[in-house]
Amino acid sequence: MEKAIKKLEVPNTQCQDFPLAGVLNEINPELIKLLQQDRIFPKPLLVCSGGTSSRCTAKGHWTLDLRDKYRSIICYPKKNEVQIEAGVKMESLINLLTSKNKSFPIGLSGNTGVGYILSGGISPLSRKYGLAIDNLLEIKGVWANGERFQLAKPINTVIRKEQLEWKGLCGAASFLAIITSLKLRVQERNPILIWEETLNPYNLAEVIMSAEGWPNFGSLYWSWEEKIKVFGVFEIEDESTLNKINLILNSLPFASSNKTYIINNIGMIPPIKSENQINQELKKYSEVVGLLGKGWGEQAHQIIYKLEKLIKQRPDKNCSISSQQLGGHTAQIPKNETSFIHRESVWKPWITASWTPGDIKGKEKSLKWLENVWEFLEEVCPGVHLAQTHPHLPWHRKEMDAAFGNWIYKLKELKSSCDPKGILPPV
Numbered sequence: 001m002e003k004a005i006k007k008l009e010v011p012n013t014q015c016q017d018f019p020l021a022g023v024l025n026e027i028n029p030e031l032i033k034l035l036q037q038d039r040i041f042p043k044p045l046l047v048c049s050g051g052t053s054s055r056c057t058a059k060g061h062w063t064l065d066l067r068d069k070y071r072s073i074i075c076y077p078k079k080n081e082v083q084i085e086a087g088v089k090m091e092s093l094i095n096l097l098t099s100k101n102k103s104f105p106i107g108l109s110g111n112t113g114v115g116y117i118l119s120g121g122i123s124p125l126s127r128k129y130g131l132a133i134d135n136l137l138e139i140k141g142v143w144a145n146g147e148r149f150q151l152a153k154p155i156n157t158v159i160r161k162e163q164l165e166w167k168g169l170c171g172a173a174s175f176l177a178i179i180t181s182l183k184l185r186v187q188e189r190n191p192i193l194i195w196e197e198t199l200n201p202y203n204l205a206e207v208i209m210s211a212e213g214w215p216n217f218g219s220l221y222w223s224w225e226e227k228i229k230v231f232g233v234f235e236i237e238d239e240s241t242l243n244k245i246n247l248i249l250n251s252l253p254f255a256s257s258n259k260t261y262i263i264n265n266i267g268m269i270p271p272i273k274s275e276n277q278i279n280q281e282l283k284k285y286s287e288v289v290g291l292l293g294k295g296w297g298e299q300a301h302q303i304i305y306k307l308e309k310l311i312k313q314r315p316d317k318n319c320s321i322s323s324q325q326l327g328g329h330t331a332q333i334p335k336n337e338t339s340f341i342h343r344e345s346v347w348k349p350w351i352t353a354s355w356t357p358g359d360i361k362g363k364e365k366s367l368k369w370l371e372n373v374w375e376f377l378e379e380v381c382p383g384v385h386l387a388q389t390h391p392h393l394p395w396h397r398k399e400m401d402a403a404f405g406n407w408i409y410k411l412k413e414l415k416s417s418c419d420p421k422g423i424l425p426p427v
């Protein structure tokens, strides 16, 4: 094991300040031996791919940082496939694919790593192309018991060991294995029309209801902090799509103030906050919980009315409520194929609790606020998208059960054979 270092440079602000037991950066025979002989302490071992979540490191724990040594991307444009190693950021993936006129449903930030794909991967293009895990063709890695594996997407529906393993790895890999490389299916690249607006709560509810009827080439995401910023993402397949997009936007009650522009690829979608805004803000710590639920329909106004009250009560100005849209293709994949069981979901609202580093009272208040918003939204969004896990917080059991439902029992069984010593985070 390498000499212990105090801290690790990662995008997540909390994780960059944790004093660590040490950092490993290669899956070599020495590490395999440590896994087989159960010699990593304290457990669990954390894995860092993009380093954007609050669980890529943990205070006093070892982290396996894949960012330096696992950066290869090989594109096979004729086969519509790409092979990436586990330290590749989504920004690097989409830049390489764009140069080959290909695309992949990456999420709202190019800064995220392979953790984005392994946790499901909800993209503004998912309604047309599915989740990131729906585009996985092959997974390579090392089970936490030290055994290396290479699994291809199962092609029949007979229940077999590999099928269970595949299901586990698609959405719950971080509890079972260290993933080293992924083969992904890619799509043809099309230009994308972005519609961007700042709306009042009433119009937000209107656009949510409208989006629930949009074709699969369109999706909505929005974020509510001080203001409500709303973004429509429409993939332009051909001339006729442009006409359809115009019809959609012109049917909105506030159409006159529409701001639209065209981007070259999904990596260029506007961030919720500009670099400039982020640079002006003080350093904050945060935790995020992502929920999943069906369409809001006529209830949208009622829900937004209550969220407006909750937004007014937020204890820190950087606490926020946001949402992105699923449905379309994501709902067509059978529930039992992956660990992303909430296939019927149309919305993924996520709640961000934020506080100033060192402000214990502020942290408590913000996390309490997050729980209040969650409690309210739970009725319409009972599922959880486990894009971030929080074993260090009291509601971890609740998030695990809400993420996996009854599948959790099989997942625990799978873990007992892939990770019998509990080296990776517990299910």
Ligand SMILES: Cc1cc2nc3c(=O)[nH]c(=O)nc-3n(C[C@H](O)[C@H](O)[C@H](O)COP(=O)(O)OP(=O)(O)OC[C@H]3O[C@@H](n4cnc5c(N)ncnc54)[C@H](O)[C@@H]3O)c2cc1C
Binding pocket: 046, 047, 048, 049, 050, 051, 052, 053, 054, 055, 056, 066, 086, 106, 107, 108, 109, 111, 112, 113, 114, 115, 116, 117, 118, 119, 120, 121, 122, 123, 124, 173, 174, 175, 177, 178, 179, 180, 324, 387, 388, 389
């Ligand atoms: C700005 C921003 C925008 C986002 N937008 C979206 C979005 O549009 N859609 C969406 O679905 N999510 C989104 N997310 C959530 C994000 O995809 C998840 O938090 C994801 O887990 C981050 O992956 P990472 O590799 O950057 O993080 P990391 O913190 O490095 O890893 C996250 C988790 O995955 C595990 N893990 C990472 N790599 C491996 C590996 N190789 N093998 C085994 N386990 C591993 C780690 O143990 C860790 O628990 C966003 C997050 C941010 C910060």
